[in-house]
Amino acid sequence: MDLATLLEKCKRGDQLAWEALVRQYQGRVFAIAYHYVGNTEDARDLAQDIFIRLYGTVRTVDHERFVPWLIRIARNASIDFLRRRNVRPRSGETDISEMTDLATGDADPEEMCDAHLRRNLIYRALSKLTGLNREMIILKEIHELPIEEIASLLGVPVGTVKSRSNRARLELAQRIIELGGLPNGQ
Amino acid sequence: MSSAGIETTMNCRSFAQRIMELETFEEKAFEDRELRDHLLTCPHCEQFMRTLWSGLPKDGQSELTMSILARTSGKSCRQAGDLLCDLVDGALQGEQAELLKIHLAHCSGCSRTLEVLSALKHRLPELAELQPATGFTGQVLASLPIYQPENPGWTGRLQAWFANWAQRPRFSLEAAYLATLLMLLLFGNPFASLPETSPRLLAGIADQSGVVRVAQKGYSEVEAYARKSLDAVEMVTARIEASGQGLVRLREELSGKIVPYYEHGKSTVQSVTKFFEQKSSTLKKKLSPKSSAR
Numbered sequence: 001m002d003l004a005t006l007l008e009k010c011k012r013g014d015q016l017a018w019e020a021l022v023r024q025y026q027g028r029v030f031a032i033a034y035h036y037v038g039n040t041e042d043a044r045d046l047a048q049d050i051f052i053r054l055y056g057t058v059r060t061v062d063h064e065r066f067v068p069w070l071i072r073i074a075r076n077a078s079i080d081f082l083r084r085r086n087v088r089p090r091s092g093e094t095d096i097s098e099m100t101d102l103a104t105g106d107a108d109p110e111e112m113c114d115a116h117l118r119r120n121l122i123y124r125a126l127s128k129l130t131g132l133n134r135e136m137i138i139l140k141e142i143h144e145l146p147i148e149e150i151a152s153l154l155g156v157p158v159g160t161v162k163s164r165s166n167r168a169r170l171e172l173a174q175r176i177i178e179l180g181g182l183p184n185g186q
Numbered sequence: 187m188s189s190a191g192i193e194t195t196m197n198c199r200s201f202a203q204r205i206m207e208l209e210t211f212e213e214k215a216f217e218d219r220e221l222r223d224h225l226l227t228c229p230h231c232e233q234f235m236r237t238l239w240s241g242l243p244k245d246g247q248s249e250l251t252m253s254i255l256a257r258t259s260g261k262s263c264r265q266a267g268d269l270l271c272d273l274v275d276g277a278l279q280g281e282q283a284e285l286l287k288i289h290l291a292h293c294s295g296c297s298r299t300l301e302v303l304s305a306l307k308h309r310l311p312e313l314a315e316l317q318p319a320t321g322f323t324g325q326v327l328a329s330l331p332i333y334q335p336e337n338p339g340w341t342g343r344l345q346a347w348f349a350n351w352a353q354r355p356r357f358s359l360e361a362a363y364l365a366t367l368l369m370l371l372l373f374g375n376p377f378a379s380l381p382e383t384s385p386r387l388l389a390g391i392a393d394q395s396g397v398v399r400v401a402q403k404g405y406s407e408v409e410a411y412a413r414k415s416l417d418a419v420e421m422v423t424a425r426i427e428a429s430g431q432g433l434v435r436l437r438e439e440l441s442g443k444i445v446p447y448y449e450h451g452k453s454t455v456q457s458v459t460k461f462f463e464q465k466s467s468t469l470k471k472k473l474s475p476k477s478s479a480r
Contacts, residue, residue: 022323027315034316044318051326053353060346076353118309141310155356166271173302181298182305 004063011059021058022051028143029074035138036078038127042085050077068149071139075153118182125175133168140165196224201231262289266296274303 001020009017029050034043053073061069126134135154139145140161147165151158176182196204201224225232266289272278273286290297351357 019323019327022326026322026326027317030318030322031314031316035313040318044322047318047322048326048329052330055330057346057350060343060350073350073353080353119313122306122309122313137310141306142313144311144314166268169271169303169306170267170299173299173306176302176306177298182302182309 003066007058007061007063007066018055018058025070026051029070032071032074032138032143033078033081035126035134035142036075037081038123042081046078046081047074049081050074053077068145071143071145072149072153075139121176121179121182122172125172125179128175129168129171132164133171136161136165136168137172141169196220198224198228198231201225201228202234205235263293263296266290266293267299270296270300270303273300274307 001017006017006021006024010021026047030043030047033046033050034040037043037046050073054070057073126137129137132154136150139150139153140147145153147158147161150165151161154161156164201221204218204221225235266286269278269282269286273283278286290300
């Protein structure tokens with residue numbers, strides 16, 4: 001079912017449609033929360049809070065703007081959470097054992113292991129970036145938000161987003177090289 | 187210089203000058219007899235040309251480039267780094283791309299960065315979704331209140347918009363900024379001296395007739411209120427007095443009714459008492475010993 005129909009049904013109070021929406025976007029919301037807070041337990045609680053916020057305001061959103069809107073709410077909630085926890089938006093060192101049920105889609109255990117190692121390495125490198133650079137990677141490269149949307153979200157000019165995002169990618173690449181580079185298959 | 191009986195008018199300096207004018211240093215380019223003759227007679231220039239023909243070893247070339255760059259423009263890795271992302275995104279074309287590829291062919295650091303950047307371009311979007319542990323959906327659905335669909339109307343939409351807007355993390359900062367701005371506009375800068383205070387305040391002070399008018403108006407309003415209050419007090423007093431007189435009349439009326447009742451009751455009690463006294467004396471007489479003896 002397409003998003004427009006799903007949202008329309010949600011607005012009319014269709015609980016099955018809401019459940020389908022949660023199932024469709026929970027991975028994305030959980031990922032955003034995880035990228036900000038840096039551990040699965042907090043990310044799960046935070047993702048629940050984000051869905052509760054969404055539930056109250058889903059009537060107001062248009063399907064064409066849904067994904068940027070979802071990311072905006074998830075980001076704001078994550079920052080609020082970090083502020084409440086009195087921690088800067090900086091994910092800690094992530095242990096691969098913490099990552100449960102990653103959506104890899106790889107059946108081969110060796111490939112899955114490689115994928116886990118690769119992700120773990122990227123998370124570790126991400127955690128070493130500065131706050132703004134990390135946000136650039138999360139919003140632009142991971143969640144592929146449009147530049148204008150990121151500029152509005154971060155309150156910076158569009159030109160800054162462009163130049164900053166390239167710098168952030170370079171910094172991430174440097175950190176990955178420092179940590180030994182991506183494992184086989186890159 | 188001359189040797190082995192070959193006469194030549196060319197010296198090393200003019201030889202080097204002529205060499206620099208050639209398009210190529212290859213041996214076949216040396217068709218000029220003067221050049222050949224000088225080369226045969228001058229071991230120094232011969233050694234020089236042998237070096238040119240054999241070329242520098244690869245490592246030596248790179249080393250040479252680096253030392254030249256170090257003494258001129260510096261390393262170009264920084265500029266290359268700025269362009270690497272564009273190359274990965276396919277946004278770099280033409281001469282700039284060609285120049286970058288030349289640099290990459292000789293710079294292992296930038297090549298490695300390019301490899302990682304290319305890999306990240308595909309790997310980062312994969313991180314957009316992570317599946318939480320099983321049962322997450324159930325927990326979310328269980329923690330929600332019962333859905334009550336309704337048409338929110340424009341007030342509901344406005345409330346939702348405001349709630350959404352106020353949830354932005356920088357809302358409190360912006361609100362504080364606006365409040366400060368408003369205070370400054372209304373009351374001026376509290377740290378400034380009097381001549382620099384708010385123009386509105388100064389204009390109000392300068393307009394004395396206006397101030398007097400405002401004061402008079404305020405005074406007349408206060409007077410009117412005071413008069414109304416006095417009237418109200420008088421009215422209440424009059425009502426209290428009237429109700430007091432009413433109570434006096436009521437007391438007189440009631441006492442006028444109660445006294446006859448009292449008088450009537452008193453006479454009734456007296457006649458009943460008299461009756462019982464008479465009956466009692468009659469009984470006493472009948473029960474006396476004298477009358478019983480009779």
